[in-house]
Amino acid sequence: MVLCGVAITGFTVTVVCDIATRMLGHPWLWLQEFTMTFFIYGVFAGTAAATRRNDHLYLALIAESMRGAKRLAVETLARLVVLAVALCMVYYGYFNFLDGFKSFRLPSMTPIASLYAAIPICGVLVALFTIEQLVNGWRNGFEDAE
Secondary structure, X not given: OHHHHHHHHHHHHHHHHXXXXXXXXXXXXXXXXXXXXXXXXXXXXXXXXXXXXXXXXOOHHHHHOOOHHHHHHHHHHHHHHHHHHHHHHHHHHHHXXXXXXXXXXXXXXXXXXXXXXXXHHHHHHHHHHHHHHHHHHHHHOOHHHO
């Protein structure tokens, strides 16, 4: 959650500074790189945080209306789908990250892989939090997790 706060604050501050410097007639072009970085990392950190807090959208209403074995099955299935997506983010995100060393951001000439790194990192965190939810749900029941 701290990373999400840092990202949204950084995004807001850099946008304001970008607008101010452009209005003053002396734009800082490198600010756009920072703005993009804060935005991208904020989105992916927010995805992981939403997964951790179970605030993301999935078959919640259907599962909440069930009890016992049906609830266990639906909750497990929903989390296995999220886990599969997270593993795809790790796998394909890693290849995207490696491919990002072929392109560079202007004006800093930083490899675009610095942005693409957020994808597999997010996938690892989402997978970790989903596994945690599965283990806790299997041990304590999913009814208590609401």
